Amino acid sequence: MLEEYRIVGRGASEIAASVERGVADGALKPGQGLPPMRELATSLGVNPNTVAAAYRTLRERGVIETAGRRGSRVRARPATTARGSLRVEPPPGARDLSEGNPDPDLLPPLADAFAVAARRAAEEPGLYARPPVDEGFGKLARTAMDADGVPAGPIAVTSGTLDAVERVFALHLRPGDAVAVEDPGWASLLDLVPALGLRPAPVAVDDEGPLPDALEAALKAGARAVVVTARAQNPTGAVVSAERAERLRAVLARWPEALLVEDDHGHAFVDQPLHTLCGVTARWVFIRSVAKAYGPDLRVAVMAGDPVTVDRVQGRQDLGPGWVSRLLQRAVARLWETGAVDVPAVAAAYRQRREALIGALERRGVEACGRSGMNVWVPAPDETGAVARLLHAGWAVAPGARFRLESGPGLRLTVSELVDAEDVERLADAVAAAVAPVAPRTYG
Numbered sequence: 001m002l003e004e005y006r007i008v009g010r011g012a013s014e015i016a017a018s019v020e021r022g023v024a025d026g027a028l029k030p031g032q033g034l035p036p037m038r039e040l041a042t043s044l045g046v047n048p049n050t051v052a053a054a055y056r057t058l059r060e061r062g063v064i065e066t067a068g069r070r071g072s073r074v075r076a077r078p079a080t081t082a083r084g085s086l087r088v089e090p091p092p093g094a095r096d097l098s099e100g101n102p103d104p105d106l107l108p109p110l111a112d113a114f115a116v117a118a119r120r121a122a123e124e125p126g127l128y129a130r131p132p133v134d135e136g137f138g139k140l141a142r143t144a145m146d147a148d149g150v151p152a153g154p155i156a157v158t159s160g161t162l163d164a165v166e167r168v169f170a171l172h173l174r175p176g177d178a179v180a181v182e183d184p185g186w187a188s189l190l191d192l193v194p195a196l197g198l199r200p201a202p203v204a205v206d207d208e209g210p211l212p213d214a215l216e217a218a219l220k221a222g223a224r225a226v227v228v229t230a231r232a233q234n235p236t237g238a239v240v241s242a243e244r245a246e247r248l249r250a251v252l253a254r255w256p257e258a259l260l261v262e263d264d265h266g267h268a269f270v271d272q273p274l275h276t277l278c279g280v281t282a283r284w285v286f287i288r289s290v291a292k293a294y295g296p297d298l299r300v301a302v303m304a305g306d307p308v309t310v311d312r313v314q315g316r317q318d319l320g321p322g323w324v325s326r327l328l329q330r331a332v333a334r335l336w337e338t339g340a341v342d343v344p345a346v347a348a349a350y351r352q353r354r355e356a357l358i359g360a361l362e363r364r365g366v367e368a369c370g371r372s373g374m375n376v377w378v379p380a381p382d383e384t385g386a387v388a389r390l391l392h393a394g395w396a397v398a399p400g401a402r403f404r405l406e407s408g409p410g411l412r413l414t415v416s417e418l419v420d421a422e423d424v425e426r427l428a429d430a431v432a433a434a435v436a437p438v439a440p441r442t443y444g
Helices: 012-025 037-044 048-060 111-123 135-147 161-172 187-195 212-220 242-253 307-318 326-337 343-363 383-392 421-435
Strands: 064-066 072-074 155-158 178-183 199-206 223-229 259-263 283-289 301-305 375-379 410-414
Touching: 012 048, 037 048, 048 064, 048 072, 111 326, 135 155, 135 283, 135 301, 135 326, 155 161, 155 307, 161 187, 161 223, 161 259, 161 283, 161 301, 161 307, 178 187, 178 212, 187 199, 199 212, 212 223, 212 242, 283 307, 301 307, 343 375, 343 421, 375 421, 383 410, 383 421, 410 421
Parallel strands: 178 199, 178 223, 223 259, 259 283
Antiparallel strands: 064 072, 155 301, 283 301, 375 410
């Protein structure tokens, strides 16, 4: 099983170090099986409990994974860039609808907010040993969450949604644990899960969010955490409705030990109401980023959650970055205070573009969905061919493979640039031609 490599050691730490050396040197390959614990214990002349402790250490470090009766094996290398590499390089002159960026014209100007934050910093410098959450920022964030029905709880500030998710996973999960994720779902999350040594458990979605039966199946199969997007789900635009939220809460109530991570992706650029799932399970977090509505370069997200989780996140931050820049927090607070984003107007602009494209596609017999946000999802049986044909027609779109686990193929089109009606009609023509079945070629 181990070919030429021989695991050595008498203590658990020595055995674990021996396996890690083999992995680092390439002598133990990703996916390669390790000896059963009793067999290795016999060959080393140690107690089986010693080998069990070594294997446990290796699992916690993400070096190996255990799959029940199939035994332990070297974990596959993290897929940190697999989905990120599934990008389309637009040729010169092509319109790029693939990156998921907001419309810059709908983002607020930042100069005043940073000027105010800078003046305050001159009066009250941001120094060590100060609270990690700026008082004004924290009050505004918590008040907004209270208004949306997010359960009471302390807050923390992180450098974006993915930073918050990674920190929470690291606190509550161990390599090999399963995480229920939306399918199709956020590409960055689908990369993060295996990169942390976790296993994604796909949960199908429709226009109203995750399907309750699919979520229950994932939890029954052993998923220890659940990630749900409340609004503007990426890539489908799904919104968790009131009825769907009630059914999902009922499922989660049967699994109170599951960790719930709720991503309010659509905050401040959609106008559909929030129907939160938080508070049903003992461990939960609710995350809001400012990236889509205020600017992707503002790496600020606010996270509410149960006291244990938030306290642990802040404690771990203390050992690393310490805090997210309070200058940034104060600038964002200024944007909130002044209503820098006209949420109804921004939501209406994206809605008009989505609906115009979905309607144009429908008139051409092409199915598409996108209830909220800035993306439209188009099923496409020949995904690769459709992307290539659209590139040839001058449009770069995101291949659905970036967002899928088990769900069917498709295309994600970001509507931020579709300001002109003529652009919508030309794009709809190109998409209809790209997803149409190719007639078989005959030779006679």
